[in-house]
Amino acid sequence: MSDAPPFHVKLRRSICIVMKHVFATLIAICCGGPVAANCVVLIHGLARTESSFALMETALEAEEYFVVRPGYPSTNASISDLADATIPAALASCPEGPLYFVTHSMGGIMLRDWLSRNRPENLERIVMLAPPNKGSEIVDTFSGLFIFDQINGPAGLQLGTGEESLPLSLPPVDYPVGVIAGDRSLNVYFSRLLPGADDGKVAVSSTVVAGMKDHIVLPVTHTFMMNNPRVITETILFLETGAFDPSISWADALLERFGCEGFDCLKGNPGPER
Numbered sequence: 108m109s110d111a112p113p114f115h116v117k118l119r120r121s122i123c124i125v126m127k128h129v130f131a132t133l134i135a136i137c138c139g140g141p142v143a144a145n146c147v148v149l150i151h152g153l154a155r156t157e158s159s160f161a162l163m164e165t166a167l168e169a170e171e172y173f174v175v176r177p178g179y180p181s182t183n184a185s186i187s188d189l190a191d192a193t194i195p196a197a198l199a200s201c202p203e204g205p206l207y208f209v210t211h212s213m214g215g216i217m218l219r220d221w222l223s224r225n226r227p228e229n230l231e232r233i234v235m236l237a238p239p240n241k242g243s244e245i246v247d248t249f250s251g252l253f254i255f256d257q258i259n260g261p262a263g264l265q266l267g268t269g270e271e272s273l274p275l276s277l278p279p280v281d282y283p284v285g286v287i288a289g290d291r292s293l294n295v296y297f298s299r300l301l302p303g304a305d306d307g308k309v310a311v312s313s314t315v316v317a318g319m320k321d322h323i324v325l326p327v328t329h330t331f332m333m334n335n336p337r338v339i340t341e342t343i344l345f346l347e348t349g350a351f352d353p354s355i356s357w358a359d360a361l362l363e364r365f366g367c368e369g370f371d372c373l374k375g376n377p378g379p380e381r
Contacts (some may be wrong), residue, residue, distance in 0.1 A: 144171070145231075146206055147175070149176045149177075155181065159211065166343065167209075185262055205229055211235075212236070212237050213239070219238075219274075219277050232345060234284075235316075236338065242266055243268070244310070247267045285350070286319050289305075292329075293328050301313075
C-alpha cells in the first residue's frame with residue numbers, strides 16, 4: 108500500500124502555491140509597483156557569469172526571496188568600476204524591503220569596495236562565499252604573465268597580497284557578514300602556493316575579515332561551491348538568523364532542499380508543509 112499523501116492533500120498544496128503567486132501579482136498590479144519583499148542580490152566572481160548562481164537563485168526563491176542575479180564583464184575593468192556599474196543597477200530591480208547579498212569570490216570584494224563608499228539604509232545581512240579578503244598568493248605568483256593578465260583582467264590583478272592589493276586596502280566590515288570558506292582543492296599546484304588549508308584558489312585564512320559575524324569552513328572547492336546543498340542551506344540560514352549551524356550534515360542539507368526533514372520523506376511520507 109502506498110504511503111504517498113492523499114490526492115486532496117496534494118491538491119490543497121498546489122492550490123496554495125498557485126494562489127500565493129496570484130495574490131502577489133494582483134497586489135503588484137493594484138499598487139502600481141513591486142510588492143515589498145526580502146531582496147537578495149547575487150554577485151558572481153571573476154571570469155564567471157550570473158549562471159553560476161542559478162541553483163542558489165532557485166533555492167532562495169523557494170524560500171520566498173526576491174532574487175536579482177546581475178551579470179557583469181568581470182575581466183574588463185577595475186573592481187571599483189565594476190561595482191559602480193553593477194550594484195546600483197541591481198538594487199534598482201529590488202522591490203522595497205530588506206536587502207541581502209550573497210557573493211562569490213571577487214564578488215565579495217566588489218561589494219566591500221562599494222559599501223565602503225555607499226550604504227543602503229535597508230541593508231540586512233551578507234553571505235560571502237570564498238572571498239579573498241586578504242588577497243591570493245596565486246595572483247602574486249602569476250601576475251605579469253601575459254596569458255594570466257589577459258584571462259583575469261584589471262580586476263583580477265587587484266586581488267594579490269602585496270601593495271597593489273585592493274582587499275587589503277578596504278576597511279573592516281561594520282555590517283552583518285557571514286563567510287563560508289572551502290578546504291578542498293582540485294589543483295595541487297595552486298594549493299602549494301597557498302598557506303594552510305585552501306579551496307584551490309583562496310586560502311581559508313584569507314577569507315577571514317575583521318568585523319564579520321560568523322565564519323564556517325566546509326569541505327567544498329572554490330569554483331562550484333555555490334551549488335553544494337550544504338553551502339546553500341548554510342547561506343539561507345545566515346540570511347535568516349545571522350549565524351551558521353556547523354552541525355548540519357550534507358545529507359541534512361540535501362533533504363532540506365527537497366522540503367524534507369530527517370529521513371521520513373524517503374519512506375514515502377511527505378515532508379512538512381512550508
